[in-house]
Amino acid sequence: MATFLLELVSPEKLLLSRQVEMTTIPAVEGEMGVLAGHAPMIVALKGGVIRVREGGNETVALFVAGGFAEVSPDRVTVLADDATPLAQLSRATSERKLAEAEAALAAAADAEPEKREAAQLRVLSAQAAVAAAEAA
Amino acid sequence: MxxxxxxxxxxxxxxxxxxxTQAMKMVAAAKLRRAQAQAEAARPYAERMEQILASLGAAVAGAPGAPRLLVGSGADKVHLLVVVTADRGLAGPFNTQVGRLARARIRTLEAEGKQVKVLTVGRKGAAFLKREFASRIVAEVTFANKKRVEFEDAEAVAQTIAGMLDQGGFDVCSLLYNRFRNVISQIPTEQRLIPAPLPEGPAQAASGPQAQYEYEPTEEEILATLLPRNLAIQLYRAILESAAGEHGARMNAMxxxxxxxxxxxxxxxxxxxxxxxxxxxxxxxxxxxxxxxx
Structure with missing residues (x-):
């Protein structure tokens, strides 16, 4: 099967850089599966799980809190805000983060719309983290 | 006698x-290795970010109503200098180097009749500049009580800066820090943050046939989240480079x-x-x- 170069970077490090067959990324407007030869795109990501398939099996699953991805026919670059391997995602920490995000949203109740929106996004991303931790 | x-x-x-001094040298050497690895690990992200920003920014920069983080406020009156130094001394000329650069910049800018504001990251820079320019310092940030600087810390500083920009606190923002070249040489560097220095658009063409990207959601929306992140990334990179440089300088001094x-x-x-x-x-x-x- 045709492969493409997948690069997964977070601000703290380069997490992955190798040839893969397929990846699923959580774009803001819905999950998106990418195969080799995809049309060039730049997408924003929401909180969710990035899955990678190699040799017919799912080999990597990482939770990202948000970020961007640049898709071109022969490579995909994911700029993740904060990436955690699914196996290391603990339910307790993600629930704590969710509580924090909800508190921040409550505090931003009468702030400007942009700030409220940002807080809202954080809550959604934290909710996705809890859901992913539960499923894992 | x-x-x-x-x-x-x-x-x-x-x-x-x-x-x-021997013990301090050993400690600095151990910390240097870690700080250097961290600084190098952060590099790929910043590079990819630059690529995406280049393809996006070139399209939007010319348009009216472009985001302020990208094009600034259009004026050139109030300058904000972000001075990144270490929290601890005994590192040879490391902190004074940046301090001196900042002092020279402040003097030239004020001689040109511009207003200067200073935001210091790291205690030593604040101490150095306070002697002469105490009234210009608008904020001080320190990571002295942290073992390791996380991206969130840089993000918080970036938010402060973006907040100031929104309130019209400054027109131009520059970053002064020690760039880590190698263990024995750190170069005090000035880097413009706002308005963002746009990489040349046509340089992209080198990566094969010019890709026509599709955006999801719209270009503006992506840019609106990408720009604050880029600011945070630039700061983060400067802080990490400065941390690696600090340990290198201390190792050398010791x-x-x-x-x-x-x-x-x-x-x-x-x-x-x-x-x-x-x-x-x-x-x-x-x-x-x-x-x-x-």
């Missing part, structure tokens, strides 16, 4: 100084100090032995001449 006891005391005190202490000990020991010998000789002469007199 110093007595034997004095000399012994001095030799001992220099020896313990040498022990301390290496020199250890060597100087060693030289001093040799000199003092020589002096000590000479004095001891002179005392013995003198005593012998006294005894002999005493015996001859009998």
């Amino acid at each position: 110093a007595s034997l006891k004095d000399l012994r005391g001095r030799i001992n005190s220099v020896k313990s100084t040498r022990k301390i 290496d020199n100090a250890t060597r100087n202490a060693g030289e001093m000990i040799n000199k003092l020991t020589l002096n000590y032995n000479r004095t001891r010998q002179a005392n013995i000789t003198r005593e012998l002469i006294e005894i002999i001449s005493g015996a001859e007199a009998v």
Whole structure:
């Protein structure tokens, strides 16, 4: 099967850089599966799980809190805000983060719309983290 | 001439100084390795970010109503200098280097009749600039109580800066920090943050046939989240580079100090032995001449 170069970077490090067959990324407007030869795109990501398939099996699953991805026919670059391997995602920490995000949203109740929106996004991303931790 | 006891005391005190500087050197070397790895790990993200920003920014920058983080406020009156230094001293010229650069910048800008505001990251820079420019310092940030600077810390600083921009607090923002070139050389550098220096658009063409990207959601929305992130990334990179540089500079300074202490000990020991010998000789002469007199 045709492969493409997948690069997964977070601000703290380069997490992955190798040839893969397929990846699923959580774009803001819905999950998106990418195969080799995809049309060039730049997408924003929401909180969710990035899955990678190699040799017919799912080999990597990482939770990202948000970020961007640049898709071109022969490579995909994911700029993740904060990436955690699914196996290391603990339910307790993600629930704590969710509580924090909800508190921040409550505090931003009468702030400007942009700030409220940002807080809202954080809550959604934290909710996705809890859901992913539960499923894992 | 110093007595034997004095000399012994001095030799001992220099020896313990040498022990301390040697230990500090070792600690700095260990920390340097970690800081350097961290700085290098952060590089790919910043590079990819630049690529995406280049393809996006070129399209939007010319349009009216472009985001302020990208094009600034259009004026050139109030300058914000973000000065990144270490929290601790004893690192040779590391902190003064940036401090001096900042001082020179502030003076030239003010000579041109511009208003200057300063945001310091790291205690040493704040201490250095306070002597002369206390009234210009608008905020101080320190990571002294942190073991490791996380991306969130840089993000918080970036938010402060973006907030100031929104309120019209400044027009142009520059970053002053020590760029880590190698262990023995750190270069004080100035980098413009806002308005963002756009990489040349056509450079993209080198990566094969110019890709026509589709955006999801719209370009503006992506840019609106990408720009604050880019600001945070630039800061994060500067902070990490500065941290690596700090340990490199300290290692170097402590290496020199250890060597100087060693030289001093040799000199003092020589002096000590000479004095001891002179005392013995003198005593012998006294005894002999005493015996001859009998």
